Every structure is written in structure tokens, then in C-alpha cells.
Amino acid sequence: MxxxxxxxxxxxxxxxxxxxxxxxxxxxxxxxxxxxxxxxxxxxxxxxxxxxxxxxxxxxxxxxxxxxxxxxxxxxxxxxxxxxxxxxxxxxxxxxxxxxxxxxxxxxxxxxxxxxxxxxxxxxxxxxxxxxxxxxxxxxxxxxSMxxxxxxxxxxxxxxxxxxxxxxxxxxxxxxxxxxxKGLRLRPEMRGEAERLNARIGELCNVFQNNINEDESSLSFTVGELTGMHSDFIKSLNTGEDGKLKVTLKPIHYFPIMEYCKVRATRSAVAAARYRRCMKENTPLLEKVLDLRHKLARLLGYKNWAEYSLELCMAKKPEKVQEFQEKMVEHITPAALRELKLLQDLKEEEEGNSVVGLEDILYYIQKAERRMINLDINDLSQYFPVDTVTSGILKIYEHLLGLKLQESRSRHVWHEDVREYEVFDSEKKACLGIIYLDLFSREGKYNHACVVPLQPGCDLDDSCRQVPVAALLMNFTKSATNIETLLKHSELVSYFHEFGHMMHHVCSQASFARFSGLQVESDFREAPSHMLENWCYEKESLKMMSCHCKDPQKEITDGLCNLLKAKRKSFPALRALRNHLFLGTLDLILHTEEKIDTELLIKRLYPEVVLGMPMLDGTNLAASTLHLMSGGCDAACYAYLWSEVFAADMFETKFKGNIMNNIVGMEFRNKVLVPGATKDAVQILKDFLGRDPSVDAYLRINGLNQFDDL
Known part of the structure; x- marks a missing residue:
């Protein structure tokens, strides 16, 4: 002693x-x-x-x-x-x-x-x-670094x-x-080559990403060609010199058209144009970067870029990712085939043609959901005025995580729409950080939803703590009328999800900047926010984020809450195949094999993964997929579904039927958010769950057969 x-x-x-x-x-x-x-x-x-x-x-x-x-x-x-x-x-x-x-x-x-x-x-x-x-x-x-x-x-x-x-x-x-x-163990001449390769990769990735960010591609349609679209959507469109309505390829236009436009030719044209975005300039950039990454990986002693990239992730090895994805495909495919048959029947009923194409998926899923659960998403938006949603999100996170968010106007912001908040610990009254909400679309703005860390929370060596700062970028469309902007439920989910990332950044108490908040392993980063999405489907929390736009005293009904929960469980297998397993498989192939023609690969791979469905001719979605090029996401596209598995486990184990329990919420804050990247993600999960993580909850929630734990 x-x-x-x-x-x-x-x-x-x-x-x-x-x-x-x-x-x-x-x-x-x-x-x-x-x-x-x-x-x-x-x-x-x-x-x-x-x-x-x-x-x-x-x-x-x-x-x-x-x-x-x-x-x-x-x-x-x-x-x-x-x-x-x-x-x-x-x-x-x-x-x-x-x-x-x-x-x-x-x-x-x-x-x-x-x-x-x-x-x-x-x-x-x-x-x-x-x-x-x-x-x-x-x-x-x-x-x-060299x-x-x-x-x-x-x-x-x-x-x-x-x-x-x-x-x-x-x-x-x-x-x-x-x-x-970075190659510092290599001989001097090899180090020089590694430095050259790193620099060139970074340069090309920046050009690739900027091409996408600056892309202003659009198509023009008559009102008749947009049959099925909500009147508010039509009013929000600009009219071109030819008198037609201008539709961009950004999410705010693309997804509504793919879901609601009754004219198949319009959906097909929009889908093809989106998958051709930046194709001419970005395809050679992508394929050059892939080649450079393989060369660099081998120079550093790795078999391929995926092995190099995954070394610092939870999965560790490409073989682990491949095993995970193959097992998920095995268990998901039977359910996905049943779901596709449902869509084929609907298409045959409406068009007399049962062959469902890529441009049909979202449209017929929406039709099937309306028929099965009788839910009109456009009418539902009446319950989600953006200010009410924002107020509710603040209250939920405050209660759940023991926080106080106070709007501040003491500093100037980069745009008049931006709102600034200081985040305090509700007990200690200490300022934990600063967040910005930049919610509306505008010209030149990054057109996806994301959280950008602006300053890390960490200790400085003068006994002072530097507070974390983060910005939430959304792209909601401002109402064209004097009525407050109304959100679709999917936008609410995205908003709540991204807000969770901000809370992860702000609540982290790492001593070092590189371990602050969101700098956890890339295949765990989404898990906390995926888990928090559950609050967008539970009655108690939904009612905190909603009121009718014409009658603030009128809350969303229990019936609508139940329908939203039912909608969430519809078509889970088909969504997983299209949204996650295809991209994850593509990503792994791109970063393990050499000399790939990306357009031809996608044309072959898409029907292999997505139940024989052909890719649209003359397209290359990889040319506009940021995740394939952005740092930390390359060879990690599997991580979205991987994270959903852990999110389901955390929610079912700790929060199911208990979503507003502050004690459990504080345990989540202290054991999952506070550590940041100071611990391995596997250990963080074990600390919170009290055991090794399992895939059982994800499979159970989605009605799929179980397979062995990871």
C-alpha cells in the first residue's frame, strides 16, 4: 500500500x-x-x-x-x-x-x-x-504528417x-x-512517394466534393408532367423563361418527386439526371483516387485500401465487413422479395406493367403505405411547423440529457436565418458548449443534412476548458406563403437525428481535441443518433414536437402516432438492400479490387444486390456519392447499417417503453456521449448495455430471422 x-x-x-x-x-x-x-x-x-x-x-x-x-x-x-x-x-x-x-x-x-x-x-x-x-x-x-x-x-x-x-x-x-x-516507417524514397500520393488524393477529393457542392443541374417540366405533386411543392418551384417549372436535383426536390409524381417518365428523367450529376468530371477523379489509394495502401504494407481504412474502425478487417453484409443480405432477401412482389402488384394495377424499376420504388412504397396504413404524409405535415418542432426537440434533449439550451444573440452569425444557443448543464449551470441551427436551403449552401464541428471541447493546459461548438445544417424549404414552414415527418426525423450528433459533440468531456465528441470510430458515429430517431415515432415525444399549424391547441392524435410507427416498420428489407447493402457492397469492392470501371461495376452489381432490378442506363451514381471520397467514409459505407444494429440494441435494452426517463437518459449521456473517443466504441457499448452488443434487437424489430452475434 x-x-x-x-x-x-x-x-x-x-x-x-x-x-x-x-x-x-x-x-x-x-x-x-x-x-x-x-x-x-x-x-x-x-x-x-x-x-x-x-x-x-x-x-x-x-x-x-x-x-x-x-x-x-x-x-x-x-x-x-x-x-x-x-x-x-x-x-x-x-x-x-x-x-x-x-x-x-x-x-x-x-x-x-x-x-x-x-x-x-x-x-x-x-x-x-x-x-x-x-x-x-x-x-x-x-x-x-510526413x-x-x-x-x-x-x-x-x-x-x-x-x-x-x-x-x-x-x-x-x-x-x-x-x-x-502515413509511411514514416518506410525508407526515405518510399516516404516521399507516400507523401506525394497522400497529397494528390486529398487534392482530387476536394475537387470531387466541390463539383458536387457547386452543381446546379435542373430539369424543366410542365404542371401536367408533375401530376401528383402537392400544391405547395408546385408553388415553391421557380418558372423558367420557357414557362416551365424548374426542378433541381437536390434532395428538397428529388425525393418528393420520386415519391409522389404519378408520371413515370418524369420520375425516370429526374432519377437518371440525379445519377448522372457530375458524371463527366467526377468519374475520372473517382477512378484515379481509387487507383492512388490502392497504390498507397500497398506501399504502406496493406493488401488494399479497405484493410488500411478499416484498421481504426470497430470492424477492423474487410473480411468482417464482408461477413456482416453477406449475412444481412441472406436474412433480408426473402423479406425483400415479398415486399417487391407487393410493389409489382401495385404497378400492374396502375400501369399494367409489373416490372418495377429503380424510378418506381419510392413511388410505389408510398402508395403501398397509404393503402396499408391510410396515412397522408402531406396532411401530416400540418402538425409539424418548424418552430414547434424546434422547440420540442430542445425540450426533449434538455429533459433527457440534463441540459438547458438558451438562445443567444450576443454574437453575429453567418446568415440571418441562423439561430445560436448556449448549452448548459442543468445541475452544475456550467456552459458545456455552443450550437448553431442553420435550417433553410439557400443558394450556394451545402445541400445535405449534416453537423459540422466548429471547435472541439477539450482541456487547455492553462486550467481552462475550451467549449465545443457545432453547426447543424439542414435544407428545409421556406414556405412560399405567409404560413410557417411545415416539415415532413422524414425531415423531422433527420432534424432530430442530426441534433443528436450535436449533443454528442457538446456533451463530450474528452481532455484532448482529437477525442472530442464525434471523433469516435466511423462505424459507431451514427449509432447514438440512430437510436435517438426512435423518439420521432413515440406518442409522448411526438406530441412535444407537434401542433396543428392552424390551431396550436390541437395536438397530433394517438391514431396518427400509431400510423407513423407502423409506417416505420414497412418495407424494412427493401430499404436496407437499396440504401445500405448495395452501397456498402459497392464501397467494399471499390476499395479492395483494382482497375475498376465504376459505371460498369454499378450496372452489374445493382441487380445482383437489389433483386434483379436494373440500374438506369448511362448513369454512374458513384460520381456524385460523397461518402466514397470524403475522409473517414471511404470503405466505411457499411457503417450506416452496422450502426443501426447497435442503435436497436441500445434502444430496446434501455429505453423501450421508457423514453423520457431522465435517469436512463443521463446514463446514456455519461456512458455513451461523455467519453467521446477516449474509449473504444466496443467498450462504450459494453459499459452502457452491461454486456456484449447483439444483432438480435435489430432483427426482431424488423421481423427478420436471427443470426449469430457480431
């Missing part, structure tokens, strides 16, 4: 000394950094005396974005040079690890200040400057096996792993 006490005292004393030294070191580094005229001016004008906690910058001009990016690169260079200059015999936590941790903590928000305008700015010049800055920063990051001098100093420290705290050791191990995954 005495020995343990002495060891504990030594660790405490060492930690105290390390903290004091780190304050001195980091203070000097920061003093150099903020000496730049631009940053002094911006911090004084925007951040003021809260600069220790809030570093994300809003409203930068194009020239300021580029200048800030250059300042960040210069500061990062200085810190890396200082670490590299530490004599190997004098390495310590203070002069090697702490500076790099501090750099990660503070540069993230400023880097996002440069990168974020590309997603939200109404100025094309600002979006271009943001893209330019992102290229500069990514190139610099790639160069830093610095042998820095790696040798870190590796020397690691090899000395100093006594550190568990999260510190996790950070150190990850640092070493990151350098080695």
Missing part, C-alpha cells in the same frame, strides 16, 4: 510540474502566434475577452480567409519545428506531447473558420476562398515509457500510429 501511495504521489507531482511547464511553453508559442496583425484584429473585434473558450471566427472576408490559413500554416510550422528540435535525450511530455496537443486544440476552430464558408456562405468569392484555404491547410497537414524529425522525437518519448494518464497514453499511441500510417 505504501508503494502504491508513493507511486500515486509521484504521478501527481509529475503531473503538476508538467502542467506548470506546459503553461510556460504554450504561452510562448501562443504569443508568437497571435502576434500576427490579422489575428489580433479579428480576435479583438469578434471574440473579445472570451478568446480562451471561443475561437471560431465568423464573417471573414475572402482575403481574410486566405490570410488566416497562411497564419495557421506558419504557426503550425513553428510548433513542429520546436518539437523536432528537442534533443532525444531530453524528451519529456512538456516539450514533445503538450505542444502538439495544444496545437490541435487551438488550430481546429481557426481551420474551420477558413473551411466552413465553403458550406454556408452566400458569396461565391468566399466559397472559393474557403476552398483555396482548405487546399492550403490540407497540403500543409499532409506535409506535417515529418520524420517530429516522428522520431515522439517515438523516442513513447519508447521511454514514461508514466502518464490513460487518456494521455491513448493520445501518444494515436500520434505514433498516425505517423506510421
Amino acid at each position: 505504501a508503494t502504491r501511495a508513493r507511486q500515486k504521489e509521484m504521478v501527481t507531482r509529475t503531473s503538476r510540474q508538467r502542467q506548470q511547464q506546459a503553461i510556460q511553453y504554450a504561452g510562448a508559442a501562443i504569443a508568437v502566434f497571435v502576434a500576427g496583425k490579422l489575428l489580433r484584429r479579428i480576435f479583438k473585434a469578434i471574440v473579445g475577452d472570451k478568446s480562451n473558450k471561443f475561437k471560431f471566427l465568423i464573417g471573414l472576408e475572402p482575403s481574410q480567409i486566405r490570410k488566416l490559413a497562411q497564419e495557421l500554416i506558419e504557426r503550425s510550422q513553428r510548433v513542429h519545428d520546436q518539437v523536432a528540435a528537442v534533443p532525444l535525450q531530453k524528451v519529456s511530455y512538456v516539450n514533445v506531447i503538450a505542444p502538439l496537443a495544444r496545437l490541435e486544440a487551438e488550430e481546429f476552430a481557426l481551420m474551420q473558420s477558413c473551411k466552413f464558408p465553403r458550406l454556408v456562405s452566400t458569396s461565391k468569392e468566399a466559397r472559393q476562398a474557403s476552398l483555396d484555404a482548405e487546399k492550403m491547410l490540407d497540403e500543409h497537414k499532409s506535409k506535417c 515529418r520524420e524529425d517530429v516522428y522520431l522525437v515522439i517515438k523516442t518519448f513513447c519508447d521511454k515509457k514514461f508514466m502518464v494518464q490513460p487518456e494521455e497514453q491513448r493520445f501518444i499511441d494515436r500520434l505514433v500510429k498516425d505517423y506510421e500510417r
Whole structure:
């Protein structure tokens, strides 16, 4: 016992000394950094005396974005040079690890200040400057990741096996792993090739993503060609010079048309156009990136890119993913065939043709659901005014997670539609973070739903905690009339899901920036929010998020809540095949095999997975699928269904029939959200479930046969 006490005292004393030294070191580094005229001016004008906690910058001009990016690169260079200059015999936590941790903590928000305008700015010049800055920063990051001098100093420290705290050791191990995954174990000439490949991949991915983000493709139709569409949808469309109505290929137009337009030729034209988006420019980019990824993986000692990419995921190996997907296909296909037969019967009844094509799936699923459960989704929207939905979401998350969300107008935002909230712990009254809600579609804005971390929550080595900041981007269509914007139930689900990601980011209490919130393994990241989607189908929570738009006292009925729950359980097998297993299988093939013609592969693979259904001729959906190119998602498209499996297990085990239980909600917050990435996801699941995770709940909920646990 005495020995343990002495060891504990030594660790405490060492930690105290390390903290004091780190304050001195980091203070000097920061003093150099903020000496730049631009940053002094911006911090004084925007951040003021809260600069220790809030570093994300809003409203930068194009020239300021580029200048800030250059300042960040210069500061990062200085810190890396200082670490590299530490004599190997004098390495310590203070002069090697702490500076790099501090750099990660503070540069993230400023880097996002440069990168974020590309997603939200109404100025094309600002979006271009943001893209330019992102290229500069990514190139610099790639160069830093290949610095042998820095790696040798870190590796020397690691090899000395100093006594550190568990999260510190996790950070150190990850640092070493990151350098080695970039090729620092290779011979110098091979390292140079790895650096070139990394840089080229990043460059091409940025161009690919920007092509999609800037795509403004549209089609024109007469009112008759849009038969079946709701009057509000028709009113929301712009009229072209030819007098026809302009339909974009963005989700706000694409999905309603695919679900409700009665004219098959219109649905077919819209589907084909969407799957041809950016095909000419992005197909060669995609195939070049795939080739470069394979070359890089082999150079680093991996069989293929999937093996490299999955190393840091829950699944670990491509074989595990393949086994998972094959078993899911095996169990889902019989049910999917029964579901498809239902749609074929409906199509034969309406068109006299029972061959269901890709352009028919959503339309006939919608018709089948209306017939089976007598639910009109457009009428249902009357119960979901956007402000009522927002208020309800806030109340649910506040109650469930022990939080208080307070709207603030103390700082300016990037668009007049954006709302800002401070998030407090309801008991301790401490500010946990800041969130932004950017809910409506506009020109130039990123056109998918997502959460963007703007600043990580982490400890700074001056005894100050940096608060997490995140933005929620949705693309709701503003009402064309004076009536408040009404949401479809599917939009409510998406909103609630993405809000869950923000809560994950804000509630995390990691000490290091790289373990903050959403930086968990990519195949676990969606699981908490998938679980939270259940609140969009339960009576108690639905009534908190709804009221009739013409009579606020009129709540959604129990009958409608029951119908929504029934709708959720309709066509689960067909949806899983089309939405998840096809893309997951495609993704795995692309990242395990070489020299692939992506258009031909999709033409062959789609009918193999989706019950013989042909892909539309002359299309290549891979050319507009961001997940195949964006960092962290490549070779991980299986993760969506994988996450749904764990989400079902968490909900059924802890929350079923008990959705507003604050005690269970706090357990979820403390055991799943608070750790961030400080633990392996498998351990997080075990801590919350009290056992190993299982697929049983997912299979039971969807009426599928069970198979062995993962």
C-alpha cells in the first residue's frame, strides 16, 4: 500500500510540474502566434475577452480567409519545428506531447473558420476562398504528417515509457500510429512517394466534393408532367423563361418527386439526371483516387485500401465487413422479395406493367403505405411547423440529457436565418458548449443534412476548458406563403437525428481535441443518433414536437402516432438492400479490387444486390456519392447499417417503453456521449448495455430471422 501511495504521489507531482511547464511553453508559442496583425484584429473585434473558450471566427472576408490559413500554416510550422528540435535525450511530455496537443486544440476552430464558408456562405468569392484555404491547410497537414524529425522525437518519448494518464497514453499511441500510417516507417524514397500520393488524393477529393457542392443541374417540366405533386411543392418551384417549372436535383426536390409524381417518365428523367450529376468530371477523379489509394495502401504494407481504412474502425478487417453484409443480405432477401412482389402488384394495377424499376420504388412504397396504413404524409405535415418542432426537440434533449439550451444573440452569425444557443448543464449551470441551427436551403449552401464541428471541447493546459461548438445544417424549404414552414415527418426525423450528433459533440468531456465528441470510430458515429430517431415515432415525444399549424391547441392524435410507427416498420428489407447493402457492397469492392470501371461495376452489381432490378442506363451514381471520397467514409459505407444494429440494441435494452426517463437518459449521456473517443466504441457499448452488443434487437424489430452475434 505504501508503494502504491508513493507511486500515486509521484504521478501527481509529475503531473503538476508538467502542467506548470506546459503553461510556460504554450504561452510562448501562443504569443508568437497571435502576434500576427490579422489575428489580433479579428480576435479583438469578434471574440473579445472570451478568446480562451471561443475561437471560431465568423464573417471573414475572402482575403481574410486566405490570410488566416497562411497564419495557421506558419504557426503550425513553428510548433513542429520546436518539437523536432528537442534533443532525444531530453524528451519529456512538456516539450514533445503538450505542444502538439495544444496545437490541435487551438488550430481546429481557426481551420474551420477558413473551411466552413465553403458550406454556408452566400458569396461565391468566399466559397472559393474557403476552398483555396482548405487546399492550403490540407497540403500543409499532409506535409506535417510526413515529418520524420517530429516522428522520431515522439517515438523516442513513447519508447521511454514514461508514466502518464490513460487518456494521455491513448493520445501518444494515436500520434505514433498516425505517423506510421502515413509511411514514416518506410525508407526515405518510399516516404516521399507516400507523401506525394497522400497529397494528390486529398487534392482530387476536394475537387470531387466541390463539383458536387457547386452543381446546379435542373430539369424543366410542365404542371401536367408533375401530376401528383402537392400544391405547395408546385408553388415553391421557380418558372423558367420557357414557362416551365424548374426542378433541381437536390434532395428538397428529388425525393418528393420520386415519391409522389404519378408520371413515370418524369420520375425516370429526374432519377437518371440525379445519377448522372457530375458524371463527366467526377468519374475520372473517382477512378484515379481509387487507383492512388490502392497504390498507397500497398506501399504502406496493406493488401488494399479497405484493410488500411478499416484498421481504426470497430470492424477492423474487410473480411468482417464482408461477413456482416453477406449475412444481412441472406436474412433480408426473402423479406425483400415479398415486399417487391407487393410493389409489382401495385404497378400492374396502375400501369399494367409489373416490372418495377429503380424510378418506381419510392413511388410505389408510398402508395403501398397509404393503402396499408391510410396515412397522408402531406396532411401530416400540418402538425409539424418548424418552430414547434424546434422547440420540442430542445425540450426533449434538455429533459433527457440534463441540459438547458438558451438562445443567444450576443454574437453575429453567418446568415440571418441562423439561430445560436448556449448549452448548459442543468445541475452544475456550467456552459458545456455552443450550437448553431442553420435550417433553410439557400443558394450556394451545402445541400445535405449534416453537423459540422466548429471547435472541439477539450482541456487547455492553462486550467481552462475550451467549449465545443457545432453547426447543424439542414435544407428545409421556406414556405412560399405567409404560413410557417411545415416539415415532413422524414425531415423531422433527420432534424432530430442530426441534433443528436450535436449533443454528442457538446456533451463530450474528452481532455484532448482529437477525442472530442464525434471523433469516435466511423462505424459507431451514427449509432447514438440512430437510436435517438426512435423518439420521432413515440406518442409522448411526438406530441412535444407537434401542433396543428392552424390551431396550436390541437395536438397530433394517438391514431396518427400509431400510423407513423407502423409506417416505420414497412418495407424494412427493401430499404436496407437499396440504401445500405448495395452501397456498402459497392464501397467494399471499390476499395479492395483494382482497375475498376465504376459505371460498369454499378450496372452489374445493382441487380445482383437489389433483386434483379436494373440500374438506369448511362448513369454512374458513384460520381456524385460523397461518402466514397470524403475522409473517414471511404470503405466505411457499411457503417450506416452496422450502426443501426447497435442503435436497436441500445434502444430496446434501455429505453423501450421508457423514453423520457431522465435517469436512463443521463446514463446514456455519461456512458455513451461523455467519453467521446477516449474509449473504444466496443467498450462504450459494453459499459452502457452491461454486456456484449447483439444483432438480435435489430432483427426482431424488423421481423427478420436471427443470426449469430457480431
